[in-house]
Amino acid sequence: MGAAWDDAVEAFAEHLRHERNLSEHSVRGYRTDLSQLAEHAQALGVEGPADLTTRALRSWLANQQTLGRARATIARRATSARTFTAWCVRTGRASSDPGALLASPKARRELPAVLSESEVRALLDTTAESVADDGPVGLRDLLVLELLYATGVRVGELCGLDVDDVDPGRRLVRVLGKGRKERSVPYGVPAAHALDAWLTTGRPALATSDSGPALLLGLRGGRLDPRTARKVVHDRLAAVDGAPDLGPHGLRHTAATHLLEGGADLRSVQEVLGHASLGTTQIYTHVSNERLRAAYRLAHPRA
Known part of the structure; x- marks a missing residue:
């Protein structure tokens, strides 16, 4: 990027980080979007944000569509541009x-893929059975899966959880979510057993002087990286x-x-997930309805 773009994007990133309290992941997403905007704008002769026009913004989004970007990606990048x-x-x-005059395609709300209860049970059971062979790493992996699902x-x-963020007595975990908003989320007995085994046997075997208060650890004793958890x-x-x-x-x-299918109300699920808007949580009611319709089509003779 040119100097004018570089200075503005860096200052904007600091604003997002310190004034809006966005996560590093979100800040990185904005910076990526705006770096691509700057590259396209400079190719059009726009040397800095002060010279940016709606026409240049529309040209950038049209180019994204030509490159085959998904509607959701284009909509997100339009939002990044408007905010900037x-x-x-x-x-x-x-x-x-x-950006005030910039329209963007409405992202299609794709229904998220989910596991069935039997698939979750198989996932957790097979992981638990491998703990004897996998040692401390197996105990950690089991806790990762149990907590994510619970x-x-x-x-x-x-x-990002620290050991002190977990309250075993009340089976609650204190979570720092988006916008640095804190919430407490309950977990069940199986996750409690996995937590106890990890803290008693697994974590001490991996802990080093670099572990600090981190609840989950990597092989070298540092805080578990999200990329490792995904793997x-x-x-x-x-x-x-x-x-x-x-x-x-x-x-x-x-x-x-599974919470909604088990009878939990939408507001409670919103609190558990840490959604700012109830509308974000409502997509899960569509998932439940789709699963019901799929079961009906398979089972009913006149479906």
Whole structure:
């Protein structure tokens, strides 16, 4: 990027990080989007945010469509651009807001893939059976899976947990979510057993001077990296016959769907997941309905 773009994007990233309290993952996403916008704009002769026009923004989004980007990706990048241009006006980096006139395609709300209860049971049972061979890593992997399914937390939230964030007496885990909002999420007896085994036997075997207060540890004793946690989920699910290849977010979707199918109300599920909007949680009611319709079509003679 040119100097004007580079300075503006870096300052915007600091704003997102310190004033809006966005996670590093979210900040990185904004920076990626805006770096691509800057590259396209400079190719059109736009040297900095002050010279940006709605036409240039539309050209960038049209180029994304030509490259075959998904509607959801284009919609997200349009949002990044609008947020950035509005900030530029507020901070005096631009005199007008070209993003205010920018429309974006409405992202299709895809129904998330979820595991069936039998697939979850098989996943957790096969992982538990391998603990004797896998040692401390097996105990950690079992706890990763149990907590992801029991609580529906995001993988970044899981890896960010400290030992003191867990209250074994009340079976609650304190989670720091998006926007640094804190919530308490309950977990069940199987996850409690996995936690006890990890803290008693697994964690002490991996802990080093670099472990600090981290609940989950990697092989070298540092805090478990989200990429490693994702690999754990993919690898362990691969051992379950017929199960779809899902990551940690798939277990989050599964937990939410099973809660609703078990009779939990939407507001409670919203609290568990840490959604700011109830509308975000409502997609899981569609998942439940789709599963019901699929079962009906298979089972009813006049479906």
